[in-house]
Amino acid sequence: MAAQFGRRLRKGAATTAVAAAAVAALSASQAPGVTADGQGRQTAADATPAPEETDDIGATGNSPYYTDLPPLNSPDPSPSASTGPGAPGGSEAGIPATVLDAYKKAEAALREKKPGCNLPWQLLAAIGKVESGQARGGRVDADGTTLSPIIGPQLDGNGFALIRDTDDGAYDGNSSYDNAVGPMQFIPSTWEWAGRDGNGDGRKDPNNIYDAALAAGHYLCRFGWDLSDQADLNKAILSYNNSTDYLNTVLSWLEYYRKGTHEIPDGTGTLPVDRSDDHDRVRPTPPAPGTSTPGSRPGPGKPAGGSPSPEPPASPGAPSTPPTSPKPTPPTPPPTSPAPPGTPQTPTDTVDHLEDAGTGKLTAMAGDAFTRRISTRAETDAGKAVARVRIRFTIVGDTDTTFTGGESVATVVTNSSGVAVAPALRAGEKTGDVTVRATVAGRTVAGLDYRATVTERVADTLVRTGDEALTCTPGGEFADRVEVKATHNGAAADRVAATATLITSADDPAANDKGPYFKDADGKAVRTLDGLETDADGLLKLPRLYADDTTGTFLLRITTAGGATLTVELTVAAAGTTSPSPSTGPSASPSASPSA
Structure with a gap:
């Protein structure tokens, strides 16, 4: 055992040294603003948090991610015998065929829908790498759906964000807390509005790589960001997972994939090893063998519910796989009820009602952006402001009016004054009144409706x-x-x-x-x-x-x-005559008719 531990220690030290050297080497070719410090860690001068209008829990709820760094050697887009999957760096440069196809199709769709975003498919590949190891090395079927669901740890506040259930377990199988789901690791509340049908089967499935990649592309392109601009690129990545370390890891893989990659068969991709929560997370006491607790995180090889896992995780602490057979679902506590014993109270738990924060009249001509934005304030029953609460703005009814970026739902976190300001509305072509409803994400609190009016296009x-x-x-x-x-x-x-x-x-x-x-x-x-x-x-x-x-x-x-x-x-007038007057009577031309 001591020898084993020593080998692990030496291996860990070597891995750390290699990783530091990798980042230092990559930083020289990184986009502007990214450098390496004395320990080889990346820093970014413009790695500022996403703007206030974004949801600071990100697409993933700031769930854990894989921290493996790309190899030092540049990838070869056409691997030879010396640079093939068996060579150093060769396997890392390979992306499973279906996964790679999904990224490229998403890029093409965004090029048509949002050309100003300039989304590169390599960015989707970089995020897919750190979120799920490219759908667990490409373990997907012919339609792009993962062979078994990829479920992240439950976000119960134990070393992670605290996000109570928002989907009644529909996506993540957990009716107590939310978990990130699928190859791009969306939390249910984000998937509800960001989900897309990328493979044309009429469904929006977070476990399908085509759907998830297209959704990730739209998510990264919202708010009019131009991803060819380094500052906007950083904001978009940070909006996905609000962590500077996450930003640097994604940028490293983005630069690596930009230098070249190649297609490999599905299911043969390299699985990542290290995860961001492996060392700094306080882990709960594991249940006794053969048992599980409702809503608890599955241990290695055991999904929630205690059934044998159809696919073991890539590494201890990796996203768990739920059972294929139904498991008993614990009753969902009413969102307005006190938190379960031992669970810390969040700002969301203290919200009693929503108030308008001086929005004013919302009117715009069809096709134009509304000059005013909706502002909502979260308050306790005593009327005090509640900061850091997620407010969900939803455009309801039959309308083509959207928020800037083309979305019909936006989630915004309240500021220190308890106010959440929705993204700007853009009027569609359908005229009339439009309703925008503000609700508290994760709570059953009465919503607040705003009326926006779209008028017809006019000229003066x-x-x-x-x-x-x-x-x-x-x-x-x-x-x-x-x-x-x-x-x-x-x-x-x-x-x-x-x-x-x-x-x-x-x-x-x-x-x-x-x-x-x-x-x-x-x-x-x-x-x-x-x-x-x-x-x-x-x-x-x-x-x-x-x-x-x-x-x-x-x-x-x-x-x-x-x-x-x-x-x-x-x-x-007849040819060769001047313009006749309406009162002149018969025209001088014999063939002309009387004037009007």
Whole structure:
């Protein structure tokens, strides 16, 4: 035993030295802001916490993660006999085929949906590495679902964050506390709004690598972050797990994968060993062999409930695997009831109600961002502010209005004044009232509803883009088409509804029954066009105009939503004659008809 312990001690010291050297070597090629200190540990000058509008418990609830560092040697994207899986660093550079495909598909989807985010798939690979060892080395089926669920330790406040159950055990099998779930380790309350269907099967499954990778991509791209910018990249990673050590570990793997990687068969990936809670966590006394306690963390090789594990964890303390057969679920304590004996009380437990914190009137035109943001204050029954409470803002009902970043749910932590400020709302195209509901995450406290109003797109000015005279001979076709530009407060008014009518006179807006006309799809004359809309630059180009045999001066009136109006003169005259006056009687041309 003493010899074994000595070997372990020597191995641990060697591993530490190698890890320190690895970080020191990698730091030279890291993105700006990342350096190595005297012990080889990474530091980041701009590794500041995520902005206040993010949820500081992160996507994972700040769950444990793998701390293994990449090898010193750079990976080879096309491994040869000397750089293959058996060579130093070769196996680490390999990513299981299905897992790698999921990362690349997520990158492609985000490139289309949020091109300004500039999400690299290597970032998803880096996070997948530290969260689950690339889905336990690629142990997934053909659809990308893990062969057995990957469940992190329960977040019971014992060395971890304290997050009481939010999903009644639906995702993590634990109805007392939350656990991070799946290859990207989302906590249930985050997955509820961040979950995506990445493989097109109609489900959002945190245990599916396609779903989880796409969800992670959207999570990292919210708040308009540009991941090609180092400061935004750091903020995004810290929002996933708010730890500087986590940031540095992910950055190390990101840089490693950027230098090259290759595809390996599913199930053959290298499993990580060291985890962030291996040495600094106070572990509970393990239950007697063959027993378990409701809601307790499973020990090595034994899932919650005491049934034999279908797959042993990669290392002691690694995310546990729940049993495949149903296990008895302990009753969920009412969220508003006192905490169980021995459980520390959290700020969330003290919240009695929510109050508006001076939000004001919420109104925006379709397609625009709301200038005001929703502010909610968490208070005790005595009216005192409660800081560090998660407030969940949910857009409810049939609407396409979202928060900035395209999400319909956002979780924000209250500040020292007990106030949580929701991300900015962006109006969709559906007009009318929108309800945004504020609730306390993890508690049954009466929600607070806010009403936001989306108005139609409008223009306040219309002008012609050209100044050429619009003339035509009787029975002919106008050479030029009428084009106008709509603006609102001086800016181009895009997608604004418009109507064009050939009116009877300046004082009579009714449609004329003679003179110039448009043609419908069947070639019939029409003198009113509804359903027109300006383009992205506020421009509207009308269809071609035609003339009947009536000569004279006629009026075309264009109006938009919001009241912008423009009247354009059209002249129909025989060739070689001047514009006839409506009161001149018969035209000088023998073939001309009486003027209008």
